[in-house]
Each structure stands twice: as C-alpha cells, then as structure tokens.
Amino acid sequence: MRMNSATRNLRLFLQGTLLSYMALFAWLRPVTYMASKVLMPLAQMFFFVFLGSYASSGKNADWFVIGNAIQIASVSGIFGVTFSIGGDRDAGTLPYLFGTPSNRFVIFFGRAFMHVIDGMIGVVVALTWGVLLMGLDLSRTDLPALGLTILITTFSTCGLGLLMGCLSLLTANVMFVNNFVYFSLLIFSGANIEIATLPAWMQAVSSALPLTRGIASARALAAGVPLGEISSLLFSELGIGLIYGMLGYLLFAWFEHQAKQRGTLETV
C-alpha cells in the first residue's frame, strides 16, 4: 500500500523525533536524567534566586523565580537539541541519514520536538518548586496563558538549539559553544538583570535572542496582566524561534551539500 507524502512525512517526523530522543537518553538511567535535567537546573535556579534576593534585600524573589524558571527551557533547547543533531555525527549515523531520500525539513525539525515537551516539563517543575519552596505567588496568573507562554518560549529556545546543533556539526568544541550560549542567556535574557539597566549594545543583543520576551511575558502574566496585552511579545518570541530554526535548517542543508561535495561528512 502506498502512503501519500503527508502521511509518510508525518511518520518520519514522529519516528525521527522519538528515536533521536531515545538515542540521546537511552544510555542513561533515570537517575542521570534527574540529576542533569531536574536537579541541576533547580539548583541553578535557587542559586540565582538567593543571589537576587540578597541583591534586592528579599523584596523581589518572585521576579527571579519566574525569570530563572523560564530560563530552564534552554537546558532542553540548547543542550538537548544540539546533542540530538550532533549525536548523529558522533554515533556515525550521519552518512546513513544523508543517504536516504527522506524529507530533510521533517528530519531536522523532528529533532527538536521531544525537547519542546521535555523543556516545558522542566519549566513547570521549576515553577512548582518556586511555589512550594520560594513562595512564588501565581494567584493572579492566567494559568492557561502561562502554559502558552511556556510552550512558545520553549519552542523559540529550541529554534536557537537547532541552529546551535548545526554549528556542532562544524566544530569540535561543542560543549564550549553550548555552555557559552547557555550561560550568556542568563545575562542577556533578562532572567536575572533588568534589561533596561544593561548597556545599549547588550539590550540590542538581548532583543535578538529567544527567552527575552518569553520571560517578560511570564512576569507580566504573574503580575495579573491579561493575555491580550502580551500577545505581541509572544508573537515576536515565536517569530524569533522560527527565524533561528530556519537559519539552522539552511545551515544544515549547506552542511550536507558541502560534506557530500568534499567528502567531509564525519569530520569537522
């Protein structure tokens, strides 16, 4: 029985997304997942919340909890997506992948899908800990709107991750690049510093990055602002994620072309 193109691509998307995610975590035991994806981000969040509380003499804990909880989306967005794409080279499956006639667009974006879900879970866990341990007040928050904000922010961060993943095909220092971008987001995203207090060039960088508008939206929602008033921020966040994702796809296509032409599929 012949499948039509849409069904075939949907199956490829789902299989690709599941298999790449399983390949990334299959060698790990749940405890490693807990340590790297749950406890590490939470400890990082608590560190910056305590530092922020110390800086503001305890007045602004909610501001730091929300900023750092949303920032946790980038653990999946940056590290997860990058490793999913770079993992094909490390595992030696890249030549087989490029040898298939499969739709590259579907393969490429499929690598990020599970990490969007994973990242959202990470943010929700962080916010829950924020409520339980740090006294985060979400009583005035439109929770479905906050859920939408988390979804869009995680998606846009995964867009950056897709671009970073392609860069990981070109460099041997993947961990350095990933860590650098991840930690830089702590400065530029506004998770810990009011963007208005940054120098102009840093504000410009901040406005071109994912997370910035997502964090601002989440803080506004927590302050009781309705969804309608932050919709432009969310559209911009979504757009930024799409731009990064598309840039990543173009780089991926260029990499495949170059690698095939030069016979450098598994080298950097």
Added chain:
Amino acid sequence: MNYFNFFKYWRTVLIVAEMSIRTQLSDGFVLFAIVFQPMIIAILALFMLKDKGGDFAMFVVVGSGLTGLWSSLLFVSGSSISVERWTGTLESLVGVPTPFDVIVFGKNLANVFQSLLSMVFSYALAAWIFGYSLTLSQPVLFFVTLLLSMFAFICFGLTIAPVFVMYRSIQQWQNAMEFPVYILCGFLFPIALLPGWTTPISYLLPPYWAALALHGTSTARMPFQQTAFCWIMMILFSLIDLAIASQLFKFMLYKARVDATLDVE
C-alpha cells in the same frame, strides 16, 4: 598513603602538574569552567549586586573565582582518574613505581592552580571593563588564606576522584553538585539567607571555610582570630580528606586488581 611521598616525589608532582596544565588548557570545556563561566557569573553578580555598596566588586571577584575553583574541582579533578581510563593510560600509571596518589595529587595541584585564573580574570573584568577600584583589605592574610584554600581544595579533590571512579552512581550526580556548593558555601551571598538546617552542612564543606576567610580578608576586615579559626578548619579538613583519600585509593586499587576492572568502565 604516606604523606612524606608528596615531599619525596616533589619533582614528579611538579612534572605531572605541568603536563596536566599543558593538556587541559587546550580543552574547551576546562577553559570554559575556569575562565568563561566564572566571568559570566561575575558579570551577573556585578550587575545584580551593584546597589550593595562597599567593597561589593571585590566580594564578587573572590566569589566568582571560587565558583571557578569548585566547578573545576568537581568536573576536572573529579574526573582526573576516569580520564586516564578513557585514554588508556590508567594501567601504566598504576603500574609505575611512583605511588598513584602522588600522580593524582599533581594533577589536582595543576587543576587548582590553573583555576586561580578564574579569580584573575574576574579581577581584570571588574577593574578594567567595569572600572571598579579594587583593593584587598588584608593582603598578607588573603594570600596565606589563598594558599591554604588551594591545599584544602586539592585534598578535597583527592577524595572525590576515587569515589567517582568506583561508584558511577555517585558520578551521575556530578552535574547536580555544582550549584548546591555555590549556595551552601556562601560564595556570592551569606549562608544566613538559607534555612537554618543547611548551616551544619555548610560547616562540613572545606570550600565554606575557604570562602569565609577569603571574603573576610579581602573585603570585611575579619578579626585575625576568626581568620585563624578558618585556617585551622581548612587544615583539619585537609588532614581528614587525606586520611579518607588514603583509604579510598587503597581500596580502589585493590578492587581494580581483584576485579581486573582497571580499564573497564
């Protein structure tokens, strides 16, 4: 572990340290841990704590430097034995007449020494980029404290590495151990902010005493009696760590030989 081995084999310790520095400074991950991550944390803290007044910039320089020391100790020293296993050199190192713990001591010395770069870079960042005037309130006491802190960190690292090699279930928590120590040891904010039940845990961590004394001698004009108490605690913990490390190394090497698992993950 024979403590006199460190003096008897001092040339080996220095050669191992030199080799380690040459190898590690070309490793992007190590460079990130000892230079870039502490600088990013310093930038964050300089922006966040700017209203604290006083000597906050010096406080940030020392605190962010300590984060680099700990991250490097955790990830680089913690893996100092495992990395030899990955590169296939562990059997040779265990087989040579030089005691294995002397070799790991040299590696940790290199690691802690190069981690001081984090403090140097944070100082340069605060002084040159942010334009703060930085002075040490008790420079002599600060440098004595720094030396003792280095020794305490090296000894602490000697206990971590064999544990990570023998018990992979503990090494799996490596990623999650980084920030809790930043928090519990008061690197960038006082532990008084934390719930009271965490205070005894802080007291059991050598980096806490190092942070207390380094902050105290750099910015707070800590009374000498308090500084001396921190020194005593660091020396005490160093000796305890050496005694624990001694047993751990013996057990690790015995177990590896009996199980024939020296080069097996």
